[in-house]
Amino acid sequence: MNSEIEKIRDYFIEIAGSMAGNLGLNSIAGQMYALLYISSEPVSLDEITDILKVSKGNVSVNIRVLERWGAVKKVWVKGSRRNFYKANEDILEIIKNRIKEGITKRTKEIDSELSRAEEMLQSAGKQLNKEDKKITDVYKQKIADIKKLSAKVEGLLRII
Amino acid sequence: MNSEIEKIRDYFIEIAGSMAGNLGLNSIAGQMYALLYISSEPVSLDEITDILKVSKGNVSVNIRVLERWGAVKKVWVKGSRRNFYKANEDILEIIKNRIKEGITKRTKEIDSELSRAEEMLQSAGKQLNKEDKKITDVYKQKIADIKKLSAKVEGLLRII
DNA sequence: CTTTGCGTTTAGAATGTTCTAAACATAGAA
DNA sequence: TTCTATGTTTAGAACATTCTAAACGCAAAG
Numbered sequence: 001m002n003s004e005i006e007k008i009r010d011y012f013i014e015i016a017g018s019m020a021g022n023l024g025l026n027s028i029a030g031q032m033y034a035l036l037y038i039s040s041e042p043v044s045l046d047e048i049t050d051i052l053k054v055s056k057g058n059v060s061v062n063i064r065v066l067e068r069w070g071a072v073k074k075v076w077v078k079g080s081r082r083n084f085y086k087a088n089e090d091i092l093e094i095i096k097n098r099i100k101e102g103i104t105k106r107t108k109e110i111d112s113e114l115s116r117a118e119e120m121l122q123s124a125g126k127q128l129n130k131e132d133k134k135i136t137d138v139y140k141q142k143i144a145d146i147k148k149l150s151a152k153v154e155g156l157l158r159i160i
Numbered sequence: 161m162n163s164e165i166e167k168i169r170d171y172f173i174e175i176a177g178s179m180a181g182n183l184g185l186n187s188i189a190g191q192m193y194a195l196l197y198i199s200s201e202p203v204s205l206d207e208i209t210d211i212l213k214v215s216k217g218n219v220s221v222n223i224r225v226l227e228r229w230g231a232v233k234k235v236w237v238k239g240s241r242r243n244f245y246k247a248n249e250d251i252l253e254i255i256k257n258r259i260k261e262g263i264t265k266r267t268k269e270i271d272s273e274l275s276r277a278e279e280m281l282q283s284a285g286k287q288l289n290k291e292d293k294k295i296t297d298v299y300k301q302k303i304a305d306i307k308k309l310s311a312k313v314e315g316l317l318r319i320i
Numbered sequence: 321c322t323t324t325g326c327g328t329t330t331a332g333a334a335t336g337t338t339c340t341a342a343a344c345a346t347a348g349a350a
Numbered sequence: 351t352t353c354t355a356t357g358t359t360t361a362g363a364a365c366a367t368t369c370t371a372a373a374c375g376c377a378a379a380g
Contacts, residue, residue, distance in 0.1 A: 002292045004284045008277060008299060015273045022266055024184040026368080040298045045327070055370045060328055081326070081378070091309055106182055113175045117168060124164045135165055138200045143172070149251055186338075205357070215340045220358055241348075241356065322380085329374070337366070344359070350352085 012038055013052070028054055029062040033071055033087060042075045042084035069098055100157050107150045114143050114150075172198055173212070188214055189222040193231055193247060202235045202244035229258055260317050267310045274303050274310075 013034045020030025031052055036043055045063065049056045063085060066072040071094045077084045088094060121136050121143075128136065173194045180190025191212055196203055205223065209216045223245060226232040231254045237244045248254060281296050281303075288296060 002284075002288065002295075005288075005292055005295055005299075008280050008284065008296075011273075011277055011280065012299070012303070015270060015277070019266065019270055028368085038299060038302055040295070056326090057328075057330085057371080058369055061368095064328095083327075089305075091306075092312065106179065110175060110179055113171075117171055117175070120168050120171065124168065128165075132165055135200070136168075139165075139168060139172070139198060142198055145249075146251075152252065188338085216356090217341080217358075217360085218339060221338095224358095243357075324377105324379075326377090327375090330372090332370095334369070335367080337364100339364075340362095342360090345357085347354100347356085349354075 009035075009038055010051075026062060026065070028052070028058060029065050032059065032062055033066055036072055036085055036087035037089065037091075039086075042077055042086045044077075044080070044082040044084050046082065069094060096160060100160075103153065103157060107154055111147060111150055114147055117143055169195075169198055170211075186222060186225070188212070188218060189225050192219065192222055193226055196232055196245055196247035197249065197251075199246075202237055202246045204237075204240070204242040204244050206242065229254060256320060260320075263313065263317060267314055271307060271310055274307055277303055 013031045016034030016037075017027040017031040020033075021027035032048055035048060035051060045056065045059050048054075048059050048063075052059075063072065063083075066085075067074070070088060072085045072087055075084050075086050118140070121140055125133070125136055173191045176194030176197075177187040177191040180193075181187035192208055195208060195211060205216065205219050208214075208219050208223075212219075223232065226245075227234070230248060232245045232247055235244050235246050278300070281300055285293070285296055
């Protein structure tokens with residue numbers, strides 16, 4: 001491959017890496033995805049190692065992260081014992097899935113913890129004076145509001 | 161304040177902190193916001209220091225982060241020289257603003273970098289053989305696709 | 321069975337983030 | 351002016367993440 005083209009490819013990879021870094025993701029994972037995305041042929045793990053100049057351990061770990069996200073897919077290449085990968089090109093879908101997965105997992109956890117807090121409020125409520133009763137009432141209201149918010153967010157996710 | 165109530169408050173704060181941590185945000189900022197959110201009265205910086213058991217430097221830095229996000233607001237309390245804060249209770253709005261701000265900033269940057277890559281492709285294209293021409297054509301297509309995606313994301317933001 | 325090629329795991333180095341404690345700045349009180 | 355109360359900045363400690371190099375495991379080739 002012409003080295004001028006390589007420069008362009010590497011520039012593209014660099015953009016993707018810093019983009020990923022900005023979003024709080026691992027920038028090597030971003031670079032790896034970009035390399036697979038821009039390549040018309042499947043790429044092997046050691047080609048990734050070569051092109052990105054990172055250790056194969058690093059590549060090994062991050063390719064599995066990308067696989068778990070559904071961002072890349074292993075493909076079989078006739079006559080080679082190596083693992084080759086190609087990108088899932090539907091980036092929007094990848095992002096959506098990651099957001100959905102992350103948020104539904106968390107809203108569930110948080111809801112159950114908030115319910116626990118509500119129980120605590122309930123059982124504490126019995127032996128309180130007027131002043132403290134007022135505070136717990138505020139707490140109840142706020143916690144209920146957060147639960148509503150959480151339901152709303154889940155609803156939003158469904159329509160995306 | 162009754163210590164039973166304090167326990168509940170602190171549990172709520174803890175939930176918020178771990179939620180923030182999960183989302184890649186600073187968990188102290190999350191705890192601070194939660195404290196202000198659950199409190200019916202404005203809270204001063206040294207009360208935050210006391211309740212969360214973190215240094216005042218830490219509180220000073222994170223309160224400005226929260227202010228920048230529009231998540232909290234300084235309020236004046238008669239007869240005190242301290243700075244008091246209250247939470248902006250519209251959490252969904254805070255989240256939306258942060259997402260919008262972050263993404264529009266980035267899509268702009270990325271678009272301009274991609275345009276730069278397109279220029280490089282354009283000027284490289286002149287002196288290429290058939291094989292390399294094919295590669296640059298693929299690159300052009302992919303970069304154009306990403307630009308389309310970026311426009312689509314910005315569109316999505318506008319309707320949220 | 322032994323060797324080779326390839327991916328995975330792991331220990332610890334390198335780097336990045338967040339936190340504290342202390343120095344500092346500043347406005348108001350005395 | 352000097353002292354006090356308050357918030358900010360900063361140097362570096364504590365902690366967390368990411369990376370590499372090397373050891374390891376295993377399947378295919380010889």
